[in-house]
Amino acid sequence: MAIDIQTIDQVEDVGRYKYGFETEIEMETAPKGLDESTVRFISAKKNEPEWMLEWRLKAYRYWLTMEEPTWAKVDYPKIDFQDSYYYAAPKSDADRPESLDDVDPKLLETYKKLGIPLEEQKVLAGVAVDAVFDSVSVATTYKAQLEEQGIIFCAISEALQKCPEIVQQYIGSIVPFTDNFYAALNAAVFSDGSFVYIPKGVRCPLELSTYFRINARETGQFERTLIVVEDDSYVSYLEGCTAPQRDEHQLHAAVVELVALDNAEIKYSTVQNWYPGDENGKGGIYNFVTKRGACRGVNSKISWTQVETGSAITWKYPSCILQGDNSVGEFYSVAITNNAQQADTGTKMIHLGKNTTSRIIAKGISAGRSQSTYRGLVRMGPKADNARNYTQCDSLLIGDKCGAHTVPYIEDKNRTAQVEHEATTSKISDDQLFYCRQRGIGEEDAVALIVNGFCRDVLQELPMEFALEAQQLVGISLEGSVG
Amino acid sequence: MTVQVPMDDASRSYLDRFGELRPRLPGSGLPWLADVRDAGAAAFGETGFPGRKTESWRYTNLASLKKVDFSADADPMPVDQASLPALVYGRESSCRLVFVNGGFRPDLSAIADLPGGATLVSFREALAEWPDLVEQGIQASAPDASDPLAALNAAFMSDGFVLHLKEGVSLEAPVEILAVGTGAAQAPVYHTRNLVIAGRNSRATIVEHHVGLCISSYFSNQVTNFLLEEGALVRHCKVQDESREAFHIAHSTARLGGDAQFDSFAFSLGGALSRNEIHVRLEAPGATCRLNGAYLMKGRQHCDNTTVVDHLSPDTSCRELYKGVLDGEAHGVFQGRITVHPDAQRTDGQQMNRALLLSDKAEMSSKPELEIYADDVKCAHGATAGELDDMALFYLRSRGVPEEAARGLLVEAFLGEVIDGMALAGMRLPLQKNISKWMGDRR
Numbered sequence: 037m038a039i040d041i042q043t044i045d046q047v048e049d050v051g052r053y054k055y056g057f058e059t060e061i062e063m064e065t066a067p068k069g070l071d072e073s074t075v076r077f078i079s080a081k082k083n084e085p086e087w088m089l090e091w092r093l094k095a096y097r098y099w100l101t102m103e104e105p106t107w108a109k110v111d112y113p114k115i116d117f118q119d120s121y122y123y124a125a126p127k128s129d130a131d132r133p134e135s136l137d138d139v140d141p142k143l144l145e146t147y148k149k150l151g152i153p154l155e156e157q158k159v160l161a162g163v164a165v166d167a168v169f170d171s172v173s174v175a176t177t178y179k180a181q182l183e184e185q186g187i188i189f190c191a192i193s194e195a196l197q198k199c200p201e202i203v204q205q206y207i208g209s210i211v212p213f214t215d216n217f218y219a220a221l222n223a224a225v226f227s228d229g230s231f232v233y234i235p236k237g238v239r240c241p242l243e244l245s246t247y248f249r250i251n252a253r254e255t256g257q258f259e260r261t262l263i264v265v266e267d268d269s270y271v272s273y274l275e276g277c278t279a280p281q282r283d284e285h286q287l288h289a290a291v292v293e294l295v296a297l298d299n300a301e302i303k304y305s306t307v308q309n310w311y312p313g314d315e316n317g318k319g320g321i322y323n324f325v326t327k328r329g330a331c332r333g334v335n336s337k338i339s340w341t342q343v344e345t346g347s348a349i350t351w352k353y354p355s356c357i358l359q360g361d362n363s364v365g366e367f368y369s370v371a372i373t374n375n376a377q378q379a380d381t382g383t384k385m386i387h388l389g390k391n392t393t394s395r396i397i398a399k400g401i402s403a404g405r406s407q408s409t410y411r412g413l414v415r416m417g418p419k420a421d422n423a424r425n426y427t428q429c430d431s432l433l434i435g436d437k438c439g440a441h442t443v444p445y446i447e448d449k450n451r452t453a454q455v456e457h458e459a460t461t462s463k464i465s466d467d468q469l470f471y472c473r474q475r476g477i478g479e480e481d482a483v484a485l486i487v488n489g490f491c492r493d494v495l496q497e498l499p500m501e502f503a504l505e506a507q508q509l510v511g512i513s514l515e516g517s518v519g
Numbered sequence: 520m521t522v523q524v525p526m527d528d529a530s531r532s533y534l535d536r537f538g539e540l541r542p543r544l545p546g547s548g549l550p551w552l553a554d555v556r557d558a559g560a561a562a563f564g565e566t567g568f569p570g571r572k573t574e575s576w577r578y579t580n581l582a583s584l585k586k587v588d589f590s591a592d593a594d595p596m597p598v599d600q601a602s603l604p605a606l607v608y609g610r611e612s613s614c615r616l617v618f619v620n621g622g623f624r625p626d627l628s629a630i631a632d633l634p635g636g637a638t639l640v641s642f643r644e645a646l647a648e649w650p651d652l653v654e655q656g657i658q659a660s661a662p663d664a665s666d667p668l669a670a671l672n673a674a675f676m677s678d679g680f681v682l683h684l685k686e687g688v689s690l691e692a693p694v695e696i697l698a699v700g701t702g703a704a705q706a707p708v709y710h711t712r713n714l715v716i717a718g719r720n721s722r723a724t725i726v727e728h729h730v731g732l733c734i735s736s737y738f739s740n741q742v743t744n745f746l747l748e749e750g751a752l753v754r755h756c757k758v759q760d761e762s763r764e765a766f767h768i769a770h771s772t773a774r775l776g777g778d779a780q781f782d783s784f785a786f787s788l789g790g791a792l793s794r795n796e797i798h799v800r801l802e803a804p805g806a807t808c809r810l811n812g813a814y815l816m817k818g819r820q821h822c823d824n825t826t827v828v829d830h831l832s833p834d835t836s837c838r839e840l841y842k843g844v845l846d847g848e849a850h851g852v853f854q855g856r857i858t859v860h861p862d863a864q865r866t867d868g869q870q871m872n873r874a875l876l877l878s879d880k881a882e883m884s885s886k887p888e889l890e891i892y893a894d895d896v897k898c899a900h901g902a903t904a905g906e907l908d909d910m911a912l913f914y915l916r917s918r919g920v921p922e923e924a925a926r927g928l929l930v931e932a933f934l935g936e937v938i939d940g941m942a943l944a945g946m947r948l949p950l951q952k953n954i955s956k957w958m959g960d961r962r
Binding site: 107416418431433434435436437438439440441442443444445446447448449450451452453454455456457458459460461462463 | 574861862864874876877878879880881882883884885886887888889890891892893894895896897898899900901902903904905906
């Protein structure tokens with residue numbers, strides 16, 4: 037305990053005098069709980085510039101004045117924010133399972149169904165692997181290719197060293213720490229995340245993925261991603277993985293910020309399959325995420341695609357601020373909840389510029405005793421002349437104990453803007469099931485088939501390599517929900 | 520009585536006035552009523568007037584209402600018999616109850632011979648003559664304590680109408696209610712409570728006209744409780760044409776038994792700020808409701824239509840269609856929630872709201888909601904907002920129809936869908952004429 041305090045003092049000194057972080061004591065984990073010293077500790081650990089620490093502290097102080105939001109249709113025991121660790125260095129190999137034999141066989145079963153290669157299974161399950169493992173070397177090759185074009189793709193803490201001016205210009209400009217409770221918390225204590233910068237006129241030659249980023253493992257519970265795309269550029273970014281990942285943290289509060297300048301396009305795809313907890317929802321992950329993209333330039337485009345199947349609680353609204361004239365926002369979402377999962381997800385489309393268009397396709401599937409909510413906002417500002425929005429929300433219910441809810445907000449302040457919203461709720465029709473069954477398709481497969489058909493509009497928006505796995509995932513997520 | 524003092528002065532002044540007025544309110548000798556009033560005041564005292572943070576009042580701001588110092592016992596301006604017919608839309612009915620600033624006026628009213636088993640009296644009279652009936656009606660309606668204005672009404676309710684139909688009684692002609700708002704030395708406020716108790720297989724049609732006879736401000740805070748037993752059919756048609764400075768807040772509740780049918784139509788034209796809030800509970804198989812509405816708003820008018828439909832039993836259905844036209848700086852609001860409770864299988868719920876924006880400053884906010892806890896259901900909602908279709912306008916213009924006339928035609932056609940669907944055929948023509956007149960005034 038004495039050592040802890042000593043370390044904190046030292047870290048605070050570093051914060052005050054910015055002489056760099058040098059200490060004899062190897063401290064891997066910040067003490068439990070959250071106060072200003074934790075924030076200073078994290079910042080010092082990352083060797084961050086002074087302004088970053090100031091910003092974190094401001095966010096922390098603001099967070100103290102905020103109250104936890106309760107408006108979402110999710111129900112969970114109150115979180116004790118002092119009862120967790122806010123910084124832990126990556127795990128040493130000693131803590132990891134030694135081989136796949138030590139891993140939960142249920143998890144391996146799922147990997148097999150998803151068709152994941154053995155080596156990747158090891159990584160996902162957190163097995164200690166040798167550094168010369170294939171995908172790592174592949175990643176290094178890719179990195180060289182990216183650097184050639186001037187693309188920066190690295191951890192955000194690395195970016196703070198390499199190009200602090202870009203980070204400083206954009207961080208918090210789309211999701212300010214005043215935005216909401218979890219965004220403030222994230223700003224104060226975020227541990228790491230991805231940073232992408234695409235210079236002018238560059239079309240990123242490959243799909244960037246957290247998966248390929250070295251050191252991307254165990255970035256911790258408070259991830260922060262910033263993607264800046266300059267004029268006339270394009271990037272497609274993949275986040276997450278279809279396979280369930282081993283994870284130690286229960287609370288995840290990530291922030292993702294996207295900036296698209298003139299004629300730029302960002303495609304952001306997410307597959308989220310974190311541990312949903314057991315049949316009674318015990319132990320699952322709380323996923324409270326703030327994702328927002330700003331179409332700052334003219335003719336810019338941001339497209340969100342998400343497949344949400346994991347987590348005990350999902351609270352997530354990837355949004356688009358359509359500021360530039362003719363900019364386009366898209367949101368494609370599939371949210372599958374089973375057992376005791378709860379998902380409250382949707383989007384916000386804020387139309388500010390002229391001729392802006394947005395499209396929302398949200399598909400919710402609830403099974404077991406789960407609750408799934410679509411919550412969205414479409415706002416047409418007074419200057420959004422000729423703006424258009426089309427929203428379609430469909431819910432599918434499997435079983436009579438689950439719930440599906442739709443809560444759209446539509447605010448139109450412009451005569452020439454057009455807003456259309458449609459929502460339907462139904463169950464899998466007996467006719468469809470019967471048709472499949474009489475052709476010899478098993479009940480579970482039939483349900484997976486029908487649900488895949490129901491989600492088709494969204495799944496086809498995913499990048500090719502994700503799309504196939506996502507289809508499998510849909511089936512697996514609904515296992516045990518019929519019969 | 521312990522009343523927690525709310526934050527703002529306006530809410531506090533209502534509570535202070537409750538203390539003064541309480542002994543003089545009708546039915547002061549009835550203990551159950553005293554309890555209802557106290558509970559209402561306490562509930563209002565906890566929240567005061569709802570602000571923007573209250574989800575169900577998110578789009579309707581009562582700041583302008585709170586600014587006016589309303590008086591609960593101002594003497595109304597005189598109203599005479601001769602000026603009444605002009606206030607009524609559609610055919611004159613033989614059975615009419617007239618209220619002036621919320622108070623029943625027998626001298627202006629005409630109650631025709633109703634069939635045996637049907638009773639139509641003022642709330643005040645019902646409290647004196649049939650207190651048990653009123654108690655039963657009010658208790659069964661379980662006032663929605665979560666709504667502060669309904670709670671305020673429970674505290675202050677002073678007059679209104681009570682319609683009671685025994686089993687199998689059918690009223691052929693519509694019952695007409697004319698509620699006139701007139702000016703007074705001090706802007707008046709009145710809390711009206713109406714009660715409709717329809718026994719098994721009974722039928723009735725009620726037409727309410729709310730008309731402003733002045734240009735000054737007043738605040739009409741209405742609560743209507745409908746109780747429909749098995750197989751009952753009640754049609755309710757309301758035309759709201761209050762003064763342009765008036766506040767009209769109406770909260771209705773309806774409970775439906777098996778195979779009962781409730782049909783509500785609200786036409787809103789007047790008022791500075793108006794809100795129609797309807798809560799329907801479909802409690803037994805076969806219950807159906809239809810909630811329709813149309814509104815025409817201009818200047819700085821604000822019109823809010825809020826519906827909450829609870830499907831509590833299997834095999835119930837609802838249909839909702841709300842359409843509005845917004846001009847000037849008007850603000851239209853639609854909030855609609857359909858909740859399908861667990862085990863309410865085979866629910867069929869459809870909801871649609873559309874708004875037409877005619878000017879640059881007009882604004883529409885909608886929040887259609889579905890909350891579903893059963894799987895074998897068909898539920899859908901839709902919402903649109905936008906301006907007149909350019910192509911349709913061009914079509915008419917190319918055929919020589921002047922621009923304004925073409926717009927008028929298109930607006931009439933737009934609202935026509937709701938008007939044509941009205942159960943009460945006799946009201947269609949006068950409402951259509953009103954729409955034409957409204958469009959004409961725009962020019």
